[in-house]
Amino acid sequence: MTIKKFLLKVTLISFILLAISYTALFISAGRAPDIHSLDQNPEFEVQSAYDLPDFWNLTEIQKIPLNITIEDTRYVWDETHQKNFTVQNLYYTSQYWINNTPLRIDAALVFPDNSSKQLGLVPAIVVMHGIGGNLLQLFNQLYFLAANNYTAIAISFPGHGNSSGPPPVQEWIIPNLAGYNGTITPDLLNQTHFYLITRAAVRAVDVLLNQSVVDPTRIAMTGGSYGGLTTMFASNVYWQKVRSAIPVIASGNLDISFSTPWSLTNLIVNPNEYDLTQPPVSDLIQYFDPIYYVNTTNNPATLFIAGTNDDFFPVETFNNTFYATNNATKAMSMTPAGHHGFLMDPMEGTVLYWLNHTLFNGPAPPIIDVVRDVESTIFGSKLKITANVTCDVPISKVFLATHWEIMGATWKKTEMTQSSGVWTLEKQHLPFNAEITYFVIVELENGEYITFFSSYVWRDEITTWLEIPFFILIGVGLAMPIYLLMRRDVRKMKSRIEATNQRRYLYLNGIQLAGMGTTEIFIFVSLFLPLVVALPESNSFGISLAVVLNEFIDLFPFFAYVVFTCLITGFILTMSKPVLGGLINLIVPIMLVMIGLSMLPMLGAYEDNTLVSGLSGPLVSVGIGLILWFVMCGVQIGFGIFKRKYQKRL
Incomplete structure (x- = not known):
């Protein structure tokens, strides 16, 4: 050779x-899982949602005496907001569970500064932590809300902090179903952590209603992660009192989250042990999947705050849950490249704007009408996005957030060009075929706080013969x-x-x-x-x-x-x-x-x-x-x- x-x-x-x-x-x-556009139906059975009103007996839940015990009351000077707050640490009973034992919930109430004696009745909000956390992690949020004249209560979920009850380990997320015959029994409910935390949140609303300074017609609920799931459960169960819900980094379609290989939900429920798509587990999960709750007519006004790169909930689950929400008053605030509680854009302004709208009939979030068009060019195709935005307040900027579905690609946020009252932007093809995920972000002029809302998330393929x-x-x-x-x-x-x-x-x-x-x-x-x-x-x-x-x-x-x-x-x-x-x-x-x-x-x-x-x-x-x-x-x-x-x- x-x-x-x-x-x-x-x-x-x-x-x-x-x-x-x-x-x-x-x-x-x-290829990432399909993202449903607004003219497509998410993959869930809506009819299952109609069983939920019978599943929760609010009258029975409220028969249990709260037995509120105030541990201490103190006055706190908050340097950040330069205000005095009244803080009460207390316990209340959410229910009686195994062996008729009272489930005592550790809680903290923060009242706004009313030294001027001019506040009158104030709105109130329940704030909830993530899985494994406790109420001590929530005081910054409580002080922020109190500084804006809200009475806020934070709770430690059962098995968290100083609350009694079981921890959120796998055997309490998916209880022993060996004897399950298709009927949900009280004993089975008391072995399900989702049920225990929802009752704790419902009774937290009752604690607020027991406060003489609280306006009973202006109650809201929010929480992050596990607390976000609970927000969707409890706000729907207690829809007569909860007017506004803000689930943060939490969504429905739990079957998708639990079956996604990289989702950290696998650390909570081992997919090798349970198949959430098959009975009897699927029969139980349908009663604790938020997508069925938000789809009922009871669902309150809901703002979803999420990140595209959430480590527990894939982005398509936020899409599907938002789509399924059966209330015309709904909005989404999506952070490009946002993860499960970090790399998230500031949300304080968005939260206050939403609460002002839903509790005080303030300006509505922008209505974002997105027109998508994949056009042919000489060398392939291009994506043309047109956004028509209707809003009650001045718009600061409109962005298009994009992400090419290729290894190593990061999210990009590009300001759109305004012309004749609409915003447009074009994305050219790459040298090879690739899918692109994108959505529109509208940033509002809202004083000192960044306030933004986003559209639905879409995905299209841009091709080229190159x-x-x-x-x-x-x-x-x-x-x-x-x-x-x-x-x-x-x-x-x-x-x-x-x-x-x-x-x-x-x-x-x-x-x-x-x-x-x-x-x-x-x-x-x-x-x-x-x-x-x-x-x-x-x-x-x-x-x-x-x-x-x-x-x-x-x-x-x-x-x-x-x-x-x-x-x-x-x-x-x-x-x-x-x-x-x-x-x-x-x-x-x-x-x-x-x-x-x-x-x-x-x-x-x-x-x-x-x-x-x-x-x-x-x-x-x-x-x-x-x-x-x-x-x-x-x-x-x-x-x-x-x-x-x-x-x-x-």
Whole structure:
């Protein structure tokens, strides 16, 4: 075999491998679940919702005496708002449960400053925490609401904080259904944590109604995560009193959330043990899925506050829940790249605006009418968005938030152009076919607070005929450096190696190409294997680098560039200089380990979390993906050292 023919085969093989690998790399993010547009029906059975009024007996719930016990009353000066507040710590009974034991709920009431004696009756709001939390985490919100003349009550859910009752572990989310025959019994209800927290929230409203300063016609409810789910339950059950609901980072369609591989709901209910789509679990879950509650005619005015990258609830579940809400007074405030409680845009202004509208008949949120059009162009298609916005207050800006559904892409927010009372923006196609997720954000002029509302979320595919030429160009562009490096190596060694040993050298290069190509394939595969495994002794919830690049890249936007640069550079150099290529490939796993170690102290912040403290065994362990990546880099470096020694012998 001549050197020329050998190099030709090397180039051909490299081109094929690179073209296939990097085509897959760009499109391997996987198509996200379908997002329903407003002219489509979400995938749920509406008729199930009609059973809910019979499921909750409000009269029976209110027969239980509250037995309010005030532990202490104190006066607090809040530096942030420069106001005095009255704070009461108290307990009340939400129900009697197992063995007729009273379920005592720990609560805190914060009253606004009424030193002027001019407030009169004030509106009131129930504020609820997330799973594993407690009311102590909510005082900043309570003070903010009190500073705006609301009486606010925060509660610790059953099994949280100082409240009695069971913790929200799996056996209380999905109770023992061995004897379930299709009938919901009181005993079964008392073993279901969703039921216990909903009754606690309903009775919190009654505690507010017992306060002489509270206007009984202006009651609202809000909560984050687990508290957001409870908001949708309890506000619907007590619709006669709760006029406004604000679920934050919480949605319905729990079957989608629990079945989504990367959703952190898998840490609460192990999908390997329960199939939420099949009876008897599905029979029970339909009574505790918020999408059925918001679909009833009892549902109060509802504002959904969410993030596109929520770690528990996929974005399509917010869409479906918003669509299902059976009340014309509803709105959504979606943060692009927002996660489950972090990287969220400020929501104080939006909350106050909504409460003023729903409790005091203030200005309504903007009505956002979005016209979507995928138009054909010479090289493919483009997306044209037109937003017609009707609003009672001046509009500050209108944005289009967009996200290409490709690995490593981040959310972008672009200001739309106004002309003749409408806002427009066009998005051109990429060099390859890709789906784009997008929605419109309307920012209002509302004094010191940022106030914004958003449209429904859509997803469309933008195509181009440039895709095949683009990937061919990428393949050729990546194959050429390999060709040039190997040609240089062969020419250099030809002048140094005796003719009798040149064939051995060519065999060595062939082994290098096949072996290093195989290690690169394994490194590519490790992208989709778990880097870490959460709760390794129970739920074994794995998180891969592909999931990080798809769902969490907005936390570390620079990391996508590092990963792709290292993958490309490492691939090219490994074919010629395995030691250098292996060292470059090591950069990514080493960075992952460093990021992981830097985040370990954050786990300490959750030591008082009821859910976390109740777990046994390690919270995380190293996944096979990280191990495989390190091993393949070691093989590359080891082969490079062997090659150098072997060449010296030649």
